[in-house]
Amino acid sequence: MFSTVENYWIKGTPKEQLMDCLTAYKKENLLTLAENQLMPMKKSHTKSKIATALAEQLRHNFKITVDQLTETERHILTAYASGNLPEELTEPQQAAQATLVAIGYVYLFKENQQITPIVPKELAEQLLENESEKDTDNWFLTTKTTVETIYGRCELSHLVTAWNQHASQPITMSEAAKFV
Template sequence: MGRVSMFDCFEGEPKTSLKECLQLYWGYRLLELAQIHGLQVDEGTSDADIIEQLIPKMLDNFPNDVEYLNETEWLFLNRVKQNPNEEMNDIEKKQYATLKWFGYAYLFNHNGHIYPVIPKELLSLLPQSYSEEFERRVERKQKLFTYTLALVNLYGAYRIEQLVDVWNMYNKEKITVDDAKEYVRAMDKRQGYFWYDKGYVVSNLMEDEKQYLALIKNSYRGPYFLPTKSDIAFYSDIEHSLSSSYFKKIEEFIWSKNILDENEVEDLLYDILGVFQLDLSLEVIIDMLKDMGIELNDEDEAEEFMRMLRVASDNTRKWGLRGHMPAELGKSRAKVPVDGPQLQKPQPRTVKKIGRNDPCYCGSGKKYKHCCGKI
């Protein structure tokens, strides 16, 4: 994760009011902020009118939105609050990406120094001293995000009741299904990893309702794989499968071809992981390599690479097996059925909110996952 670059900043002396900061944006970005904050405006609305409508809405939303920040974002917010006029050249994108997405944080490059700004109207809404109740709510929401994401990475799509069951198994403070629904619905617009639909929490790699319902219909009917409490954080890392020794061998093989750059390798590895998670035919991966200009030299190399794929696939937790590995259920690669055309290679969900493969909202021109979403 790199430090903030000058490209992420507005040039000039830092602004301090919310109106001044919003006036730095125009057009699509203001329409985007309007949608994020629940305003109904059309493309014919002037920038000035959108800003006037946004200000009271953002002031109303801010106290609730900040309760959903993760620990890293909280540290950044409090650092700015305590030192509002202090330069911070050591900022990392993951510290402010969510706040920037909501229009709550702005970075200014003034004479070569970076100054973060949380508009003064927003800072005034933060409690002067955090009560135990406030801290408890924030901590619970941060932990709920970890649990929700861990189960998304394991299952692909699951009933909200599964989140409640796993949470209540490991935590003294219990939650209800209504608590979980309220949280997941609120988080739906705040991140690019999962979404909520008709009682299901769904990976953002699932394109639409049809795809995730097909996954559920064709899934193993036994119990879910249940991570231990200590493993929840591990599975919440979207790259946990990519860190296995089996996957590293595939990565080394791809690099040995000297065809792709770093971002292309990362994209390919995510696509391969998607094939494994959905338990698609391994031939799909061979086609991916060909499309990217990677050829297998001979039959021996092809056989060795397919062996790598089979081993890695058998050691990947399958969405169609409710988070189990094939070996845990006594299934080999040859025995696990390959889903038909109902399940396709995962694609980014086509929605207005940011997704991992969407252009980053900071305007860098990079994909979100290679920019502000690279956490």
């Protein structure tokens, strides 16, 4: 893991893309990040080659790894991804932030004595999409259980009709069947 988060501040304007965030790191930091991702990298590899391999690994493993984060880590990551930056972090939140920096999901940019945490756009989109899927899943299960409690049974077609009348994105019967 990283010795201190301050060693991994990136000087300059915050970047949005994962590759830009990675290439903003020093080569030494990229090698440490690769080690934290359990990726064998040689010191002789170019910075660009290390960053490219890391970007691919981070994108590929993101959804799996996010599900293994602690509640605090997931909360901080989601807050940063949606732009809801807390004014001050508690000690557990600071530890969560350090972990997220160490695994390459958060990048801390320092500009004009201000630290800006960034979740690269590609990862933020995956995270927010994953959260949206969980919300849909919860709605279907909760609604189905409630309707069954009241009426004794619940037809999937009724849930789909209700969803499609109120949700911004319609859903098909086959998609809804996955949630119940």
